[in-house]
Structures are given as C-alpha cells and as structure tokens.
Amino acid sequence: MIASLVNIRFKQFYREILRIGLFRIVVLLGLTIMLFIFLFVQASQFPNALYTSIVILLLFFLLHIKRSDKLFLKINFSNYKWICFAEYTLVAFAFLVFLIIHSHWYLALLLVFALGVIVQLDFKVTRVTYNTRIQRWIPNECFEWKSGVRNLFILTLCIWLVGFLFSFFVASVPFTMVVLGIISLSFLEKGEPYQMIIAYEKAPNNFLLLKIRQLVALLTIVCAPLILSFLVFHYELWYIPFVILLMFCILQVYAIFVKYSFYEPNSNSPATQMFVGIGIVGFMVPVLAPLVILLALRFYFKAKQNLNFYLNDYD
Numbered sequence: 594m595i596a597s598l599v600n601i602r603f604k605q606f607y608r609e610i611l612r613i614g615l616f617r618i619v620v621l622l623g624l625t626i627m628l629f630i631f632l633f634v635q636a637s638q639f640p641n642a643l644y645t646s647i648v649i650l651l652l653f654f655l656l657h658i659k660r661s662d663k664l665f666l667k668i669n670f671s672n673y674k675w676i677c678f679a680e681y682t683l684v685a686f687a688f689l690v691f692l693i694i695h696s697h698w699y700l701a702l703l704l705v706f707a708l709g710v711i712v713q714l715d716f717k718v719t720r721v722t723y724n725t726r727i728q729r730w731i732p733n734e735c736f737e738w739k740s741g742v743r744n745l746f747i748l749t750l751c752i753w754l755v756g757f758l759f760s761f762f763v764a765s766v767p768f769t770m771v772v773l774g775i776i777s778l779s780f781l782e783k784g785e786p787y788q789m790i791i792a793y794e795k796a797p798n799n800f801l802l803l804k805i806r807q808l809v810a811l812l813t814i815v816c817a818p819l820i821l822s823f824l825v826f827h828y829e830l831w832y833i834p835f836v837i838l839l840m841f842c843i844l845q846v847y848a849i850f851v852k853y854s855f856y857e858p859n860s861n862s863p864a865t866q867m868f869v870g871i872g873i874v875g876f877m878v879p880v881l882a883p884l885v886i887l888l889a890l891r892f893y894f895k896a897k898q899n900l901n902f903y904l905n906d907y908d
Contacts, residue, residue, distance in 0.1 A: 627881050628874060629687055636691035642700055648877060649688060650707050653681050655775060657711050677712040735807050736789065741780030749776060753815070760822035767823075767833055770816055774841035777812055778869055781848045787858040790903050797900035801893070804849050809842045840876050847872045847885060850892035853900055868892075 635645040657677065667673050682689075685704065692701040731739050742749060756769025793800050820834040827833075848869050855862040868888070875885035 627884075631881070632688050633691045633694075636688065636697065637695045639697070642692060642695070642697050645688070646692075646700055646704050649685060650704065650711070651772065652775075652873075653685070653708060654711055654714075655772075655779075657681075657714065659779065674712045678709055681708045681712065731811065732807065734793075734803075735811060736785060737780040737808070738777070738811055741777070745776065749773065752776075753819070756819055757822055760819065761826045763827055763830065766819045767837055770819060770834060770837045770841070773815060774812070774837070774844065775873060777808075777815075777841070778844060778848050778873065781808075781852045781869070782861055782866055784852070784856045784858055784860050784862065787903050790900070793904075795904065797897040797904050800900060800904060801849065801853065801896060805846050808845050808849065812841060812845055813838065843886070843889075844869075844872055844876060847889040847892070850889055850896045853896035854892045856896075856899055 632645065635641045660677075682705065685708065689701045689704060692698065692704070731742065733739070752769060752772055756765050756773075759765040790800070793803065795803060816834070816838050820838065823834050824831055851865050851868045851872070852862075855864045855868075872885050872888070875881040
C-alpha cells in the first residue's frame with residue numbers, strides 16, 4: 594500500500610512538472626543539480642553537515658504541520674504515519690547518501706530518527722477566529738496576513754516570543770526570523786476570490802507594487818523588535834539579522850510574483866507552492882540566489898499578464 598501511494602505521488606509530481614513548461618523544467622533541473630552539489634559540499638564537513646540537517650528537519654516539520662491531506666491519510670490508511678515517513682525519507686534520500694559517503698553515518702541515523710519523530714507529531718491547527726489588537730493593526734488590504742495570523746496566531750506568537758526572550762543566545766533571533774519568514778511566505782499560497790483583486794481598482798503593475806509595499810512593511814515591523822534585541826546582545830554581529838531580513842523581503846517579492854503568475858481564484862496552486870519552495874532553498878544556498886532573482890523577473894512579467902485578465906479596465 595505504501596509503495597502504491599508513493600507511486601501515485603511520483604505521477605502527481607510528473608504531471609506538475611509537465612504543466613510548468615520546458616523553460617522552467619530546464620531552470621528547475623539546473624537548480625536541482627546545483628542544490629545537490631551544495632548539499633554534497635555541506636555534508637563533507639562538520640558542523641556544516643549538522644546545520645544543514647537542522648534546516649532540512651525544520652522544513653520537514655513545517656511541511657508536516659501544514660499538510661492538508663493528513664486527515665485523508667488517517668481515515669483511509671491505518672499505517673498513514675509510515676506513509677509520511679516513507680515520503681519524507683525519499684525526499685531526504687540524496688542528503689542521507691551524502692552524509693554516509695562523508696562518513697557522517699551518525700548524523701544520517703539521527704536525521705532518519707528525527708523524521709520518525711516528526712511523523713509522530715499530530716498537531717491540530719484549530720481554526721479559531723481571534724480578534725486581538727494585533728490583528729486589528731493589520732490593514733484590511735493585507736488579507737493574506739490577516740488570514741494567516743488568524744489561523745496560526747498562537748504558533749506564530751509563541752515562536753516570536755521565544756526568539757525575543759532568548760535573544761541573548763546568538764542563534765535565537767536569526768533562527769526565529771527564518772522560521773517566521775517561511776511562515777509568512779505560506780500566507781501567499783492560496784488565491785483569493787477575484788473580486789478582492791478587482792476591488793483595488795489598480796492596473797496590474799500598480800497592484801503588484803502595492804502588495805510588495807504592504808507585505809514587506811509588515812514583515813519588517815514584525816522583525817524590527819527581534820533585530821533590536823539581537824543588537825543589544827550581539828552588536829558585533831549586527832549584519833546577520835539585516836541580511837536575513839533582506840533575504841526574506843526579496844523572497845516576499847518573489848512569492849508575490851509567483852502567486853499571481855499561477856493565480857486562479859479560490860485555489861491552491863501546486864506550482865506556486867513548488868516555486869516558492871525553490872525560492873526558499875535558493876536563498877539558503879547562496880550560489881542559487883541569482884537564479885531565483887532571474888526567476889522573479891520572469892514571474893513578474895507573467896504575473897502582469899495573468900492579472901491583466903482581471904484588471905485590464907484599470908490600465
């Protein structure tokens with residue numbers, strides 16, 4: 594049964610690859626090859642291999658708590674946790690091989706064990722409608738953040754508080770900013786009703802610029818207290834949080850372009866999720882960052898073209 598479901602996943606992935614077109618397939622292949630080279634190099638030395646393993650586990654953890662098909666798997670498969678474990682192990686298989694090649698077999702075992710722990714977690718993200726003062730400060734036009742904060746308010750607040758209160762640890766604030774940055778990108782996954790786009794009454798270019806200003810400003814406001822607390826304890830490393838903030842501001846812009854390139858009203862686009870994931874990985878691997886920026890430029894023109902169908906009256 595597990596083999597059959599994994600086979601279905603491969604077929605789904607193959608169909609999505611065919612949908613994105615030849616040019617993007619070539620770019621995706623190039624990014625994948627460079628990512629494998631980067632992972633191979635990182636796995637060759639300690640502590641880089643450890644840090645890379647932690648980042649990979651963080652991504653799997655966020656993926657697991659956000660999976661929308663867990664209820665389906667739980668209802669239809671008694672061994673659904675083994676299915677999740679098999680999927681995650683397959684995705685991480687290349688890095689596991691790299692660790693073993695470089696004799697970091699203990700890290701490989703630890704990574705497999707941690708994946709086993711992650712699949713045992715059964716977070717129920719209860720959709721409770723909060724009406725806190727924090728949410729009222731978010732402008733109504735930033736509906737992505739309003740919706741995202743409403744659904745993940747407790748989790749996001751806890752992560753922010755932990756990062757702020759433990760900012761005397763050098764890794765606390767940078768790690769928190771990375772996690773919050775990834776969470777904020779997930780707010781852009783779902784396409785809103787087309788009426789919400791039309792309500793802006795702006796041309797496609799002005800609409801995109803407005804979304805960029807709004808979302809980048811919100812991310813900066815959220816990260817500003819964390820950065821200040823980091824500077825109090827680690828002023829000699831002042832550049833680290835600013836680099837991370839700049840990275841995720843660029844990723845916000847990139848994610849906006851990707852979202853509206855594949856925008857369909859009231860739908861989650863697998864292509865959007867995939868390319869946003871590529872953007873995150875691209876900036877984690879510095880050598881891939883220029884390629885992500887080039888992709889952003891391409892998606893900018895595609896987003897304008899796609900939005901023109903809804904906003905052509907305002908050109």
